[in-house]
Amino acid sequence: MNQITQDKRMNDHKTDFDPLRDVQAGGGPGMRSFIYGHLAPEAFPIADLLAACEQSLREDGSLALQYGPQQGYGPLIDYLRTKIEHDEGLSLGREYLTITAGCAGALDAIARLFTQPGDAILVEAPTYADTLHLFRDHRLRLFQVPIDEKGLIVEATAQRLEELHRAGERPKFIYTIANFQNPTGVTLSVERRKQLIDLVRAHDVRIIEDDVYRDLRYEGEVPPSLFALDESHEAVIRVGSFSKILSPGLRLGWVTAAPQIIERMTNCGLRSMGGGDNPFAAHVVTAFCTRGLLEPHIARLREIYRARRDAALNALARSMPPGVTWTQPRGGFFVWLTLPASLLARQVIAAAEQRGVTCLPGDLFFAEGGGERNLRLAFSYLSPADITQGITALGDAIHSLNG
Amino acid sequence: MNQITQDKRMNDHKTDFDPLRDVQAGGGPGMRSFIYGHLAPEAFPIADLLAACEQSLREDGSLALQYGPQQGYGPLIDYLRTKIEHDEGLSLGREYLTITAGCAGALDAIARLFTQPGDAILVEAPTYADTLHLFRDHRLRLFQVPIDEKGLIVEATAQRLEELHRAGERPKFIYTIANFQNPTGVTLSVERRKQLIDLVRAHDVRIIEDDVYRDLRYEGEVPPSLFALDESHEAVIRVGSFSKILSPGLRLGWVTAAPQIIERMTNCGLRSMGGGDNPFAAHVVTAFCTRGLLEPHIARLREIYRARRDAALNALARSMPPGVTWTQPRGGFFVWLTLPASLLARQVIAAAEQRGVTCLPGDLFFAEGGGERNLRLAFSYLSPADITQGITALGDAIHSLNG
Numbered sequence: 001m002n003q004i005t006q007d008k009r010m011n012d013h014k015t016d017f018d019p020l021r022d023v024q025a026g027g028g029p030g031m032r033s034f035i036y037g038h039l040a041p042e043a044f045p046i047a048d049l050l051a052a053c054e055q056s057l058r059e060d061g062s063l064a065l066q067y068g069p070q071q072g073y074g075p076l077i078d079y080l081r082t083k084i085e086h087d088e089g090l091s092l093g094r095e096y097l098t099i100t101a102g103c104a105g106a107l108d109a110i111a112r113l114f115t116q117p118g119d120a121i122l123v124e125a126p127t128y129a130d131t132l133h134l135f136r137d138h139r140l141r142l143f144q145v146p147i148d149e150k151g152l153i154v155e156a157t158a159q160r161l162e163e164l165h166r167a168g169e170r171p172k173f174i175y176t177i178a179n180f181q182n183p184t185g186v187t188l189s190v191e192r193r194k195q196l197i198d199l200v201r202a203h204d205v206r207i208i209e210d211d212v213y214r215d216l217r218y219e220g221e222v223p224p225s226l227f228a229l230d231e232s233h234e235a236v237i238r239v240g241s242f243s244k245i246l247s248p249g250l251r252l253g254w255v256t257a258a259p260q261i262i263e264r265m266t267n268c269g270l271r272s273m274g275g276g277d278n279p280f281a282a283h284v285v286t287a288f289c290t291r292g293l294l295e296p297h298i299a300r301l302r303e304i305y306r307a308r309r310d311a312a313l314n315a316l317a318r319s320m321p322p323g324v325t326w327t328q329p330r331g332g333f334f335v336w337l338t339l340p341a342s343l344l345a346r347q348v349i350a351a352a353e354q355r356g357v358t359c360l361p362g363d364l365f366f367a368e369g370g371g372e373r374n375l376r377l378a379f380s381y382l383s384p385a386d387i388t389q390g391i392t393a394l395g396d397a398i399h400s401l402n403g
Numbered sequence: 404m405n406q407i408t409q410d411k412r413m414n415d416h417k418t419d420f421d422p423l424r425d426v427q428a429g430g431g432p433g434m435r436s437f438i439y440g441h442l443a444p445e446a447f448p449i450a451d452l453l454a455a456c457e458q459s460l461r462e463d464g465s466l467a468l469q470y471g472p473q474q475g476y477g478p479l480i481d482y483l484r485t486k487i488e489h490d491e492g493l494s495l496g497r498e499y500l501t502i503t504a505g506c507a508g509a510l511d512a513i514a515r516l517f518t519q520p521g522d523a524i525l526v527e528a529p530t531y532a533d534t535l536h537l538f539r540d541h542r543l544r545l546f547q548v549p550i551d552e553k554g555l556i557v558e559a560t561a562q563r564l565e566e567l568h569r570a571g572e573r574p575k576f577i578y579t580i581a582n583f584q585n586p587t588g589v590t591l592s593v594e595r596r597k598q599l600i601d602l603v604r605a606h607d608v609r610i611i612e613d614d615v616y617r618d619l620r621y622e623g624e625v626p627p628s629l630f631a632l633d634e635s636h637e638a639v640i641r642v643g644s645f646s647k648i649l650s651p652g653l654r655l656g657w658v659t660a661a662p663q664i665i666e667r668m669t670n671c672g673l674r675s676m677g678g679g680d681n682p683f684a685a686h687v688v689t690a691f692c693t694r695g696l697l698e699p700h701i702a703r704l705r706e707i708y709r710a711r712r713d714a715a716l717n718a719l720a721r722s723m724p725p726g727v728t729w730t731q732p733r734g735g736f737f738v739w740l741t742l743p744a745s746l747l748a749r750q751v752i753a754a755a756e757q758r759g760v761t762c763l764p765g766d767l768f769f770a771e772g773g774g775e776r777n778l779r780l781a782f783s784y785l786s787p788a789d790i791t792q793g794i795t796a797l798g799d800a801i802h803s804l805n806g
Contacts (some may be wrong), residue, residue, distance in 0.1 A: 020497065021479025023469055038470055046464035053456040061449035065650035066426055067441055067535075074423025077473035094423065100505060104677035112511075112540060117520060134672025137515060249682035251504075269537025274507035279652035280684065 004378035027125070028249045030342050032390035034359035037182065037244075037333040038131060038381040043304050044247060045288075045297050052287035056280070064283035067275025072254070072268040073282035074097025079289045080240075080254055087214075088228050095259040096233065098266055101277040102253040103212050103241040107131060109265050110173075110208060110237060110255075111138040120164060120171040124152050125376070126212070126336075126365030128182040131175060142367035143171065149327065151188030152176055154195040159356070161203050173208045173237075174200060179222055180213040180332025183365045183376040187330060212241040215298050218306035233258050242285055245298050250281040305333070311384035312391060319395025321402055333380035334364070341374040343401055348375065351397035356391040430566050435786040435793035437762035439440050440585065440647075440736040446707050447650060448700050449593075455690035459683070464569070467686035470678025474669040475502025475657070476685035482644075482692045483657055490617075495621055498662040499636065501669055504680040505656040506644040513576075513611060513640060513658075514541040521565060523574040523615075527555050529739075529768030529777070531585040534578060545770035551554065553729065554591030555579055557598040564606050576611045577603060581792060583616040585737025586768045586779040588659050590733060593626045600633050615644040615656070618701050620734035621709035626675040636661050646689055647736070648701050653684040707735070714787035715780060715794060722798025724805055736783035739765070742776040746804055751778065754800035 017029060023038065056064045071077070077097045081280025084090050100106035113123070117139035123132065123196075125144035135142055143164065145157045157174065164171060174196075178188040188196075200207055209226045227238035241253035257264065271277065288294060312335055316326050323340030341349060345361035352358060379387055420432060427442065459467045474480070480500045487493050503509035518524070520542035526535065528547035538545060546567065548560045560577065567574060577599075581591040591599070603610055612629045630641035636659075644656035658668065674680065692696060715738055719729050726743030742751060748764035755761060765777025780797075782790055 018477050018478060020472045020474060023466060036470070038467075041465040041469065044465055044468045046460050046468070049464075049468070050457055050460045053460070054453055057449050057453045057456070061425070062444040062447055063426060063441075064651075065447045065449070065452070066444065066654040066738070067439070067651045069423045072421055074421050077423060101508075101681075102677050104673050105504075107676070108515075108673045112515070114744075116542070121715070128676075130672055130676035132672075133675055139519070209760045247683065248470045249466075249468040249686070250677055251677055251681050251683070269533055269535075269540045270507050270511045272536055273495065273510070273531075273533035274505050274654055275651055278504075278654050278684075280650065280654070281681075 031353065031391065032357045032382060032386050032393070034357070034377040034379065034382065034390060036381060037378045038348050039244070039248065040304050040380060043301055045293065047289060048293050049247070049284065052284045055287040056283040060283060063278050066279070068279030068282065070271040070276050072276050073279060073286060075290065076282045076286040079286060084256065088225060090228050092256060095262060096253050096256055098262045099277055099282055100253045100255055102243050102248065102251045103210060103239050104134065105251065105277055106239045106253050106255050107208070109268065111135060111140065112254045113264050113268055115140055116170050120132025120169045122157065122160060122171050122174040123367050124176055124181065125367065126183050126362060126371055127367070128177060129174065129364040131210070132367055134325060144367040147181070147184065147186060149186055151178060151181065151192055152196065154192050154199060157196070158199055161205065162358060171205050173206050175208045175210065177210040178226055179211060180216065180329055182332065183326045183334050184336040185332055187223065187332045193223060193226055193229050197226060197235060197330070200235050207236045209236050209238040211238050212244050213332040214240070215245050216302060216305055218302055218309055219330050222331070227256055237261055242353065245301060246285065246288070246294065250285060251278055252285055255281055307384050308379045308387055311387040312379040315388045315391035319392045321395070321399055324398060327385070333378050335377045336380060337375040337377065339375070340371070340397070344372055345375050347401060348398055351401055352394050355397050357394040358392040434756065434758060435760045435785060435796070437760070437780040437782065437785065437787050437793060439784060440781040442647070442651065443707050443711070443783060445660065446704055448696065451637050451691060451696050452650070455687045458690040459686040463686060468684050469682070471682030472686065473674040473679050474665065475679050475681060476689060479685045479689040480695065482689060491628060492590045495659060498665060499659055501658050501665045502680055502685055503656045503658055505651065505654045506613060506642050506645050507537065508654065508680055509642045509656050509658050510537055510611070512671065514538060514543065516667050516671055518543055518575050523572045525532065525560065525563060525574050525577040525643065526770050527579055527584065527777065528770065529586050529765060529774055530770070531580060532767040534613070535770055547770040550584070550587065550589060552589055554581060554584065554589050554595055555599065557595050557602060560599070561602055561782070564608065571703055574608050576609050578611045578613065579629070580613040581629055582614060583619065585735065586737050587739040588732025588737045589737055591627065594754060596626060596629055596632050600629060603638050610639045610732040612639050612641040614641050615647050616735040617643070618648050618704060618707055621705060621712055630659055640664055648704060649688065649691070653688060654681055655684045655688055663712050708783060711782045711785070711790055712789050715792040718791045718794035722795045724798070724802055727801060734782050738780045738782060740780065742777070742778070742779040742801070746801065747775055748778050750804060751801055754804055755797050758796040760796040760798050763796070
């Protein structure tokens with residue numbers, strides 16, 4: 001592919017940095033930032049997306065720019081059906097899919113249409129901080145269940161459900177990021193996936209499966225989705241996204257779920273008023289994907305992010321003092337550090353920022369507390385060289401506090 | 404401007420019509436549809452938008468495709484500040500604006516962040532049906548206040564507020580479309596705007612001003628916005644949109660409001676997760692607007708839609724039997740018919756559809772009932788010739804029922 005690499009404004013050192021124009025990598029000018037799971041800036045397929053814009057506008061401009069169908073653009077739904085059949089062996093009718101304004105728009109619609117303020121939701125401890133924020137905007141009450149290196153602990157989930165039932169709480173959903181979880185990078189094992197499906201069927205609770213990292217595996221195979229394992233497709237609402245595999249700026253994702261869920265998401269006031277979510281972006285992405293460009297692009301992204309993951313894990317192995325441990329992500333954007341009992345994450349970050357490197361403290365990722373000795377490192381945005389230097393500086397910071 | 408007119412799939416007669424691909428003008432194949440306020444398909448500035456895509460991707464692709472700032476893209480906010488200063492004489496800092504996913508995304512965010520289920524909202528009778536739908540998705544309770552040819556009746560609003568207060572209700576918002584209202588086309592008079600501001604200040608209720616038709620005036624001047632008349636900018640949240648003046652498929656709008664409102668909209672979970680609303684579309688629209696292309700485009704749209712409005716009003720004057728009355732919109736997309744006491748709207752539409760023409764019945768636009776003898780005609784989408792023929796057929800249908 002012909003890539004045009006453009007990153008002029010990415011340099012935080014420049015004096016006219018504008019926080020409403022330039023990339024918000026976090027941490028301020030001159031900082032190596034592991035804060036956000038931003039995409040590798042040099043990996044955007046700019047020339048191919050421009051060609052897709054041209055095709056969409058020249059061949060179909062008056063449709064791409066008009067109000068669209070509320071369920072989403074049919075040819076994109078059809079492309080996704082083909083992709084899901086190829087990747088997961090699932091043959092889905094159009095009535096099982098809808099196009100959304102990214103994963104964020106999907107989760108917001110699920111909260112708006114299928115919950116009420118005060119409803120209980122089970123989340124992983126830790127989980128994606130912005131999902132906690134989004135659910136809290138809808139005034140949902142969040143209860144957490146621990147995870148380990150095999151993902152959500154199903155036995156603990158069952159216990160928590162039973163405790164909540166005894167207290168008169170009937171959780172509406174269990175929110176899980178089963179693949180290459182944000183913030184830990186861990187993946188839910190196949191055995192636990194099957195147990196979790198059995199559990200939610202027994203307890204009349206649905207799963208929201210945030211599956212946005214599925215395509216970004218750097219080794220091995222991705223386990224079958226919870227959505228696929230639930231053959232009835234009644235127990236799982238699965239959310240996918242083009243944000244990690246193409247561009248977050250296009251704000252495009254999708255949901256696979258039972259037809260009655262898709263129908264309610266389609267026939268809401270927001271979609272009725274707007275003519276579906278992001279029709280123009282949907283046309284552009286359809287043009288890109290139906291030219292066969294997404295699959296080689298994903299293959300290229302796997303190479304790029306695998307190299308960053310490897311740089312992060314190698315630097316951690318070299319730089320971290322004894323007592324610091326971390327996860328071994330097989331995909332996705334994140335690695336999760338656990339500090340020894342003598343250190344607090346926010347203390348480490350303060351020392352690291354003095355050495356020009358920053359990341360997020362673990363406590364942001366817990367609904368009910370925890371994470372005071374954890375750090376999340378996003379390795380997607382920085383170059384391998386910056387990752388190596390940044391983690392070396394982080395190691396120095398921890399050494400300085402240990403000493 | 405170099406326009407590429409593309410409307411191949413607009414022909415409802417074709418046999419492979421796909422409801423998830425082709426324009427949903429409503430009414431099915433072969434029908435002249437006055438149902439939706441879709442944009443004139445031949446008026447999209449396709450070549451200029453393609454150039455804007457090219458500029459955005461080539462000059463700034465890795466920013467346009469990345470997560471964006473939560474408040475919205477600064478250069479677009481700055482363009483809007485210039486436009487608002489030019490159009491309305493208002494000098495606003497960036498802290499008074501935020502970029503949204505169209506008017507729909509703005510209204511959804513307002514409902515999500517500033518209301519609770521069960522809150523009371525005052526709406527015009529009639530008002531935009533999709534806003535009723537959107538508010539109901541948020542479980543808001545809607546109370547209506549009549550309008551006349553000068554817009555919302557302020558005295559009736561005051562009475563309704565006092566009745567509600569006596570019943571223990573404290574409405575959170577009054578939702579008004581003050582310019583070229585959907586569905587009636589009427590415009591709120593300047594005197595009433597001032598009275599309405601005084602009223603809401605006295606009653607501690609805020610106005611949501613849906614101002615998406617402001618630029619589409621076909622004669623005279625647009626009155627000052629409620630947002631401008633409220634010099635404190637505390638009482639009014641004003642919503643604008645590129646959907647009517649450029650493209651609804653781009654899903655881009657804005658809000659002008661007090662800084663604490665903008666800040667809450669900026670710092671919500673949806674924006675935090677998504678990196679603002681529609682960053683790529685914001686870059687494209689910025690490139691289009693900062694080339695100076697929006698103002699001449701709006702001037703051209705005024706010509707196109709004025710001709711459609713005139714075709715509609717002329718055909719109504721020629722075709723309607725005595726006893727039918729209609730509004731005289733000075734802008735926007737809609738004309739509102741009132742049938743004589745002997746006729747019901749749904750009966751008229753059934754007869755009209757047998758003559759190949761359709762529109763929406765008035766009852767859809769009322770929160771608490773009414774409109775059984777009203778029709779909304781959207782004149783934005785059909786050509787002047789189709790408008791003339793469609794309204795002639797509608798007149799025939801009414802005549803046939805009268806006889």
